[in-house]
Amino acid sequence: MPDPKFDLWHGVNRKDIEWYPRVDEEKCKGSGICVTSCGRRVFRYDYRRRKAKVVYPYNCMVGCQTCGSLCPEGAISFPGGREKVQQIVAQWDILSRVKEELEARREDLEFKEE
Numbered sequence: 001m002p003d004p005k006f007d008l009w010h011g012v013n014r015k016d017i018e019w020y021p022r023v024d025e026e027k028c029k030g031s032g033i034c035v036t037s038c039g040r041r042v043f044r045y046d047y048r049r050r051k052a053k054v055v056y057p058y059n060c061m062v063g064c065q066t067c068g069s070l071c072p073e074g075a076i077s078f079p080g081g082r083e084k085v086q087q088i089v090a091q092w093d094i095l096s097r098v099k100e101e102l103e104a105r106r107e108d109l110e111f112k113e114e
């Protein structure tokens, strides 16, 4: 199931952001490394056809490309690279949201010398 904890990204409805992996079925040789490595359970595995399937695209962490980097066949692509991510960050004023978040979560996130 889509995970409700990923519904928002820095307060933005995740479904308003076009960022998720696409699997080229021709190139996919079924290693499954994307399926087992993604911590957000974006993929499921077609055991019969030995293909990775994107089933919950909006669980994907905006900006992450781990599965694409791991795929030995280069079968996974994203709507764009760093430029696309920076465009998303600017479009939704993510840095202002992060600034507020850092203050709100200071107790949890502050670095302290041991």
Ligand code: SF4
Pocket: 020, 021, 037, 038, 039, 040, 041, 042, 043, 059, 060, 061, 063, 064, 065, 066, 067, 068
């Ligand atoms: S980019 Fe990251 S979060 Fe998104 S599907 Fe791939 S491994 Fe999972």
